[in-house]
Amino acid sequence: GCYADPIKAGIDADAVFDGMTEHLFFSLGKLATTASLRDLYMALSYAVRDRLMTRYLASQEAIRAKPQKTVAYLSAEFLIGPQLNNNLLNLGITKEAEEAVGRFGIESLSHILEVEEEPGLGNGGLGRLAACYMESLASLQVPAIGYGIRYEFGIFNQLIRDGWQVEVTDKWLKGGWPWELPQPDESCFVGFGGRTESYVDEKGKYRSRWIPSEHAIGVPHDIPILGYRVNNCDRLRLWRADATESFDFYAFNIGDYYGAVEEKVASETISKVLYPNDGTDEGRRLRLKQQHFFVSCSLQDMLRSLEKRGIEVEDFSEHWTVQLNDTHPAIAVAELMRLLIDHYHFEWEKAWHITTSSVAYTNHTLLPEALEKWDLDLFSSLLPRHLDLIYEINKRFLQQVRLRYPGNDLILRKLSIIDEDGCKAVRMAHLATIGAHHVNGVAALHSDLIKRQLMPEFAELWPEKFTNITNGVTPRRWVGLANPELSSLLDKEVGKDWITNMELLKKLEQKENDSGFLELFSKTKLSGKRKLAGYIHRQTGVLVDPSSLFDVQVKRIHQYKRQHLNALQVIAQYLRIKNGVDQDIAPRTVIFGGKAAPGYFMAKLxxxxxxxxxxxxxxxxxxxxxxxxxxxxxxxVKLGEQVYSATDLSEQISTAGKEASGTGNMKFAMNGALTIGTLDGANIEIRDRVGSENFFLFGKTESEIVELRENQYDPKTYISNCKELSEALRLVEVGHFSNGDSELFLPLINSLTGSDPFFVMADFADYLRAQDEVNKVWKNPQKWNRMALLNTARSGFFSSDRSIKEYCKSIWKVKPLDVEISC
Ligand code: 26R
Incomplete structure (x- = not known):
């Protein structure tokens, strides 16, 4: 597979320019003389996309020629961010593109990059992790497909009006998005509802089959994911739901035009919008429909690809390893069983063996409200055949448990897929755990807590099944693109290979006392801060000083993430300055960013x-x-790229035991921010690696939190013991921050002073102490810069390349595949 036409494949500036010119004319219907910035963005994107195609097709050809196991990463979310700049970097043609756009009179490539709409097909950490993992898989030359949903509306856009969050629909497709390739010929048929029936097959054997009452069609939209400076180009295959018929001709013929269109609308609703909840499970019917829709399409796609290549379905697990990104795709366990038994007529044991040797499950949260459970009535009305299969899976599983724990009814209740307490429900984490060969957590502490707190009975039953893979982030996007100035300094200092081998950054340790180098290092930071200051001014009208300490907390807004702890600390500093008690406070800019789930009142407050x-x-x-x-x-994502390179202090202040891992913490550390944080999630591992002397630690440990909770925690004792805290709270209560309105923030204050479920009061005093330490170190720039440098130097472990290598070796058992192109 090779297409040698220089206009489509050449990678010098002339070829990129010619490619753009051709696309302007033939794909966009524009002349160079009248092209808008958007036209130029589209033309460059098409020209870059052309250059991916040789690699994309060669990658598919390579696996056909030399069959080996492919990773199928199933995720309801992929937060891939802008594509153009990443593809330029990975292809190695950023300079050439810069020159090509220059010939159209554009003085900076950044003007073109700004036009790109980012597909917000995820909520936060989980979706972004999936995107980093796809990029690392391709860069490590591992054959992989990401399977997900092509939401027409991604995460809402956030406006701030009178201080409140206002949600606006995200129309990322409105101008035409150049990075996807629809493949309608590879569409799949998916059923919902209806009933199960028994029948006797040709051989006289009793069988079951599902007679759905509704159908939808999944149309794949493929996004090429190019690895860094390799020919491997993996694929992100997102399914769009279409109606089975353009409309119901029977209803139409009897004059019911509206009714005829209704079912079409219902089918197409399935992929309409991403659920913007991050942490609370609403248990909505449409969400389960979305899950089954994309999982069924994806498994059918995997089976079909075996058939196309003449591979026996029996050998499924030698060709596919299916990773479940949280429980959202956990229905895959039942759906794969259904396809193998009902369609391919496998015996139960055989089908179960295939399923459990293919599927693995990653858990991303311990929060009880985020653990998916489906009401039995809802489940059976939407997926009746799957419920039969789940009952059978459960029956066989519980029999195994009985043999292991004779006469122990309590453990049966605890392990059962069906929750019998209160309203009966299907527990998706149990289905995933029983159907998977491995269950992994996303940071050392989190994986430990899965075993100790979340599923102790499962962990005792199958100790080998449970493992840890600490999360990672891709250095290409999060250093290479996000921080070009630091990147070129690193290129000069340790050589260009750091971007694929982050451990090379260790060499920077030698520079820790080189004040000349520390100066250069801090200059890259100052330049990021200047750019962000400009952006802040344009967006909010607030003028900030780039030489002040940039103290940043960006992440979803959540009580467990404790943005209110940070905010209260700001009030304490405000009071100190106001009262003139501490003249030693260094100038600081405290920056927050993040979305609240639209139905999460406390987060919006x-x-x-x-x-x-x-x-x-x-x-x-x-x-x-x-x-x-x-x-x-x-x-x-786009704003994140501006923020990480411009941050001095990274706020990672969740209640210990609540943040599964965090990945923003890693992006900050790589870019030379110091962390103020609790012993939670991956913070623990970051601190271990960068050195405790280069990390501002505070707060109760996970076990101390457990102890407080068990011993009738009373936030009031902490409030009365900390004068700065009680004064900060009092100022809020009297309406100082709400124009005298003493009601506005009352729910927040009452929560903190009442039950304080996230131990904000318990950690406040120690947080303030750690902030004082931050202040002290900041006033010694040489020391600060040395600490920051050591954070960059020692954060190589948090590259997603390392995480993916671990998944490949210990869970997936997959190897790289070299892709050659002949031009
Ligand atoms: C059930 C549904 C409403 C739902 C619950 C929870 C939807 C989305 C979530 C978000 C969770 C699963 C999530 O994003 N977890 C985050 O995963 C990151 C990647 O592993 C971690 O870094 C982060 O700590 C964790 O909160």
Missing amino acids: MIRFINGIADVVNADPDMDGRLRVVFLPDYN
């Missing part, structure tokens, strides 16, 4: 709270430039 504080602090002349507070609206 936290946003209003931060903005209330910002309004007062930023308008107070007494602050005299020493304190600024900014809430950056609409935090997304």
Whole structure:
């Protein structure tokens, strides 16, 4: 597979320019003289996409020629971010593109990059992790397909109006998105509802089959995922739901035009919108429909590809390893069983063996409200055949448990897929755990807590099944693209290979006392801060000083992530300055960003709270430039790229035991930010690697939190023991940050002073102490810069390349595959 036409494949600036010119004319119907910035963005994107195709097709050809196991990464979310710049980097033609757009009179490539709409097909950490993993898989030359949903509307865009979050629909497809290739010929048929019936087959054997009452068609839309400077180009295959018929001709013929269109609308609703919840399971019918829809299409696609290649379905697990990104795709266990038994007529044992040797499950949360459970009535009405199969899986499993624990009814209740307490429900984490050969957590502490707290009975039953793979992030996007100035400094200092071998950054340790180098290092940071300051001014009207300490907390807004702890600390600093008690406070810019789930009242109030504080602090002349507070609206991947390179201090302050891993923490550390954080998630491993002396630790440990909870925790004792805390709270109560309205923030205050479910009060004093330590170190730039350098130098472990290598070796048993192109 090779297409040698230089206009489509050449990678010098002339070829890129010619490719753009051709696309302007033939694909966009424009002349270079009248092309808008958007036209040029489209033309460059098409020209770059052309250059991916040789690699993309050669990658598919390579696996056909030399069959080997492929990773199927199943995820309801892929938060891939902007594509153009990443593809330029991975192809190695950024400079050439810069020159080509220059010939159209564009003075900087960045103007073109700004036009790109990012597909927000994820909520946060889980979706972004899936995107980093796809990029690392391709860069490590591992054959892989990501399977997911092509939501027409991704995560909402966030506006801030009068300090409140306002949600606006995200129309990422509106101008035409150039990176996807629809493949309608590879569409799949999916059923819902109806009933199960028994029948006797040709051989006189009793069988079951599913007679669905509704159908939808999944149309694959493929996005090429190119590896860094390799020919391997993997695929992200996202399914769009279409109606089976353009409309119901029977209904139409009897004059019911509206009814005829209704079913079409219902089918197409399936892939309409991403659920914007991050942490609370609403248990909605449409969400289960989405899950079954994309899982069924994906498994059918995998089976079909075996058939096309003449491979026996029996050998499924030698050709596919299916990773479940959380429980969202856990229905795969039942769906694969259904396809193998009902369609391919396998015996139960054989089908079960194939399923359990193919499927593995990653858990991403311990929060009880985020553990998916489906009400039995809802489940049986939508997936009746799957429920039969789940009952059978459960029956056989519980028999195994009985043999192991004779007469122990309690353990049967605890392990059963069916939750019998209260409203009967299907527990998806149990289905996933029983159907998987491995269950992994996403950071050492988290994996340990899965075994100790979440599923102790399962862990005792199958100790070998449970393992840890600490998360990672791709250095291409999160250093290479996000921080070009640091990247070129690293290229010069340790050589260009750091971007695929982050352990090489260890060499930077030798520079820890080289003040000349530390100066260069800190200059890259200052330049990132200048750019962000400009952006902040344009977006919010707030002027910030790039030489002040940029203290940043960007992530979904959640009580367990404790943005309110940070906000209260800001109030304490404000009071210190106001009261003139501490003249030693270094100028600081405290930046927040993140979306709240639209139905999460407390999270939305936290946003209003931060903005209330910002309004007062930023308008107070007494602050005299020493304190600024900014809430950056609409935090997304693109904005993240601007933020990580511009941060001095990374806030990772969740209640210990609550944040499964965190991945933002890793992006900050790589870019030379220091962390102020708790012993939670991957913070623990970051601290271990960068050195405890280069990390601002505070707060209760996970076991101390458990102890507090068990011993009637009372936040009031902490409030009365900390004067700065009680004064900060009092100022909020009297309405100082709400124009005198003493009601507005009452729910927040009542939660904190009442039950304080996330131990904000218990950690406040120690947090303030750690912030004082931050302040002290900041005033010694040489020391700060040395600590920051050592964070970059020692964060190589948190590359997603390392994580993916671990998955390949210990869970997937897959190997790289070299892809050659003949031109
Ligand atoms: C059930 C549904 C409403 C739902 C629950 C929870 C949807 C989405 C979530 C988000 C969870 C699963 C999530 O994003 N977890 C995050 O995964 C990251 C990647 O592993 C971790 O870094 C992060 O700590 C964790 O919160």
